[in-house]
Structure formats: C-alpha cells, structure tokens
Amino acid sequence: MKKFLSIAIIVILIAIIASPTTYIDVCFDAITVWATVLLPSLLPFFIFTKLLTSLGYVKNVSNCFGKLMYKTYHTPPISSYAFIMSILTGYPVGSKLIADLYHNNMLSKEDAKKCIAFTSNSGPMFIVGSVGVGMLLSAQTGYILYASHIVGALINGLLYRGKKCKDDAPYIIENNNNNDATLSSCVMDSIFSVLLIGGIVAVAFIIIEILNNLNVFYPIVYILQKIGIDANISTGILGGMLEITKGCIDISSLSLSLYSKTVICSAIISFGGISTTMQSMAFLKDITGYGYFIKQKTTHMIFSTIICAVLSIALI
Numbered sequence: 001m002k003k004f005l006s007i008a009i010i011v012i013l014i015a016i017i018a019s020p021t022t023y024i025d026v027c028f029d030a031i032t033v034w035a036t037v038l039l040p041s042l043l044p045f046f047i048f049t050k051l052l053t054s055l056g057y058v059k060n061v062s063n064c065f066g067k068l069m070y071k072t073y074h075t076p077p078i079s080s081y082a083f084i085m086s087i088l089t090g091y092p093v094g095s096k097l098i099a100d101l102y103h104n105n106m107l108s109k110e111d112a113k114k115c116i117a118f119t120s121n122s123g124p125m126f127i128v129g130s131v132g133v134g135m136l137l138s139a140q141t142g143y144i145l146y147a148s149h150i151v152g153a154l155i156n157g158l159l160y161r162g163k164k165c166k167d168d169a170p171y172i173i174e175n176n177n178n179n180d181a182t183l184s185s186c187v188m189d190s191i192f193s194v195l196l197i198g199g200i201v202a203v204a205f206i207i208i209e210i211l212n213n214l215n216v217f218y219p220i221v222y223i224l225q226k227i228g229i230d231a232n233i234s235t236g237i238l239g240g241m242l243e244i245t246k247g248c249i250d251i252s253s254l255s256l257s258l259y260s261k262t263v264i265c266s267a268i269i270s271f272g273g274i275s276t277t278m279q280s281m282a283f284l285k286d287i288t289g290y291g292y293f294i295k296q297k298t299t300h301m302i303f304s305t306i307i308c309a310v311l312s313i314a315l316i
Contacts, residue, residue, distance in 0.1 A: 015210045022213075023206055030205035033245075034198040041125060042197065045089045046190035047183075049097055054104070054186060073118065074161045075111050082119045087150055090123025091272060095280035096193060102287055110162075112287045117296045118157030120280055122149060122244075122269050130245070131265055135252035141262050144311050148266050152304030159299055197279050204275035208242050230254075233264070240268035243275045259312050266308035271301040 016023045065084075066077020073079065078101060086094025098115050101107040107115065124146055132142015211217065217238050224234040232254055240247015247268045251261055272280075277297065281290055 012207065012210060015213070016206070023209065026205050026209045027202050030202040031198065033205075034201050038197060038201065039194055042089075042093065043190060043194050045085075045093050046096065046193055047186055049085055049089075049093065050100065050186040050190055051183070072161075073114060073157045075114050076107060078106050079111070079115045079119070082115055083153075086119040086121040086123075087153075088123060090121065090126055091276045092120070092197065092279040092283065093123075094119035094121055096283045099283035099287065109287055113292070114157070114160055114162060116284065116288065116293065117160040117300070118153045120272065120293075120297065120300070121153050122272070127269060131248050131252075131269065135248055136258065136261055136265070138258065140315065141258065141312075144308060144315055145262060145266055145269065148304045148308035148311060149270055151307050152270055152300055155303045155307075156296065156300040160296060193283070196282050200278045200282060201275060204243055204278060208239070208246070211242075237264060237268065240264075240273060241271060242273055244268050244271075244273040247273065262312050263305060263309050267301050267305040270297070270304035272297050 063077065065080035069075055069077055069080045069083075082094055082097040082101060085097055095116065098107065098112050098119055102109065102112045127146045127149060128139065128142035132145060133139050136142070217235065220238065221231050221234045225231055233251070233256070236247055236250035236254065238247075239250050248265050251264050251268070254261070256264075277290065277293060281293060284293065
C-alpha cells in the first residue's frame with residue numbers, strides 16, 4: 001500500500017508540474033466551493049455543537065431518546081444527539097461529533113464505531129435544496145431522497161449494532177468535562193476543522209481532474225457500455241463516487257426519467273463519495289479505518305437506494 005501511494009503521489013506531482021495552470025485553476029475552484037458553500041454552512045454548526053459537547057449539554061438532549069437508542073442500536077443514549085445533529089447539518093458534522101464525544105470520554109471506541117453507521121449523513125439543505133429543487137427541479141423528489149437517506153441510515157445502524165454496551169459505558173457525563181470551555185477555544189477548534197476540510201476538498205478536486213485527464217475511468221466505462229449502460233450514466237456515477245456534488249449535477253443533466261435520476265442520486269448521496277470519506281476520516285482516524293467506514297457507507301447506500309426506488313414508484 002505504501003509503494004502504491006508513493007507512486008500515486010509521484011504521478012500527481014508530475015501531472016501538476018506538467019500543467020500547473022490547469023491545476024491552479026482546479027484548486028481555485030475547490031477553494032471557491034469551500035468558501036462559498038462549505039464554510040458558511042459548516043462553521044456555525046461546528047462552533048455551536050462544539051460548545052454543547054464541551055459544556056455537557058448533550059446529556060440533557062439525549063435523555064429524550066436515550067432508552068430507544070440503547071435498546072435499538074446497543075449504543076449509549078448520547079448517540080441520539082449525534083444522530084439528530086447529523087440529519088440536520090450533513091456531512092461531515094456527524095463524524096466530527098462522534099470524534100468529539102469519543103475524545104471527551106462520552107463514547108467508547110466500540111460504541112463510536114457503531115454510531116458511525118447511522119450518524120454519517122447528508123443534510124436537508126443539500127438533499128432537498130441543492131439536489132431536489134436545484135438539480136432535479138422538484139421539492140417532492142428532494143423529500144423522497146431525504147426520507148430514503150435517513151431511513152437507510154437507521155436500518156444501517158441495525159446492521160452494525162453488535163452487542164449491548166456495558167452497564168458502565170461512559171455515557172454519563174461527569175464533572176471532568178470541559179465545562180469551562182470558552183467561545184474562543186471552540187471557535188479556534190472549529191476554524192481548524194473547517195480549514196482541514198478545505199484542504200481535503202482541494203486535494204479531492206485535483207485528484208478527480210487528474211483521473212479524468214488520464215482517462216482512468218475509460219476501461220470501466222467501456223465494460224459497462226458492453227453490458228448496456230450508457231457511458232454518460234456510468235461516468236456520472238463514477239464521478240459521484242468521488243465527489244457527490246459533481247456526480248449529482250452530471251446525473252441531473254442527463255436525458256433520463258426523473259425516477260432514474262432520483263434513484264441514482266440517492267445512491268450517490270448515501271455513499272458520500274471519496275471526498276466526503278476523506279473529510280470524515282480526518283476526524284475518525286483514532287476510531288476506525290477507511291475500510292470499515294467505506295463498508296458502512298456502502299451498506300447505507302444499498303438500503304437507501306432500495307427504499308428510494310420503492311418510494312419513487314409510488315410518489316413520482
């Protein structure tokens with residue numbers, strides 16, 4: 001793996017040196033997306049969820065659904081807080097919250113891994129607003145996508161729930177929490193997190209551009225063409241597996257039925273793409289590895305896509 005990564009990095013460096021103007025423009029595009037979309041939508045949530053976590057208020061929030069989460073997913077009650085915030089805010093806030101809870105000794109590593117299965121979610125602003133209304137020109141379709149995504153996450157959590165957490169699981173918040181956390185410290189931590197995401201997005205955009213320029217996807221697209229899948233569809237799906245926004249835009253622009261576009265976009269959104277995986281793993285690196293996270297997102301994608309296909313038949 002180290003040899004493969006080393007060769008890949010060398011190829012990336014050669015590509016950048018060979019065409020610096022192209023990749024400077026790509027990097028600028030990535031920074032623009034980060035500054036105009038991610039920064040304003042993520043920074044406020046990062047700051048205030050960090051404050052709530054540091055002040056221990058999450059214990060009060062989790063009391064409403066704590067028993068349900070414990071019996072259904074074998075996770076501490078505090079996991080309900082991470083789930084609720086994840087479906088309201090979107091990638092990668094859920095992963096950051098799980099990491100915060102773990103590092104504040106509110107979740108054990110075993111329970112944190114279970115929680116990832118149902119807290120790595122996209123939010124309504126992206127699914128309903130951007131994809132439903134903006135790309136597919138249908139708010140109803142956006143709500144179908146959002147409902148399928150959430151239900152898929154809940155079912156996905158059942159698949160990874162394992163054994164019940166121990167009776168002494170660290171979900172009772174003691175006085176050792178950072179109750180003296182200041183706004184400035186939470187802002188600094190949140191700014192660092194958002195800057196980290198910006199760097200990852202820039203790297204992802206550059207890698208995608210290099211892969212497209214080198215026609216890396218051509219063999220896969222060619223094989224899929226032979227079994228009857230249009231090249232534009234397979235290219236859009238492959239692009240979405242790397243970066244969800246680009247994938248959804250490409251699929252929505254094709255001359256397909258609204259039903260087909262909706263189901264494909266559901267799969268892209270629930271998988272999250274490699275870019276989102278990199279963002280999430282920047283926070284979850286102390287809890288789990290890439291393989292386990294991608295496995296969980298793959299099963300989430302399967303559940304959500306099936307649910308979306310069924311709902312779309314009846315409602316679209």
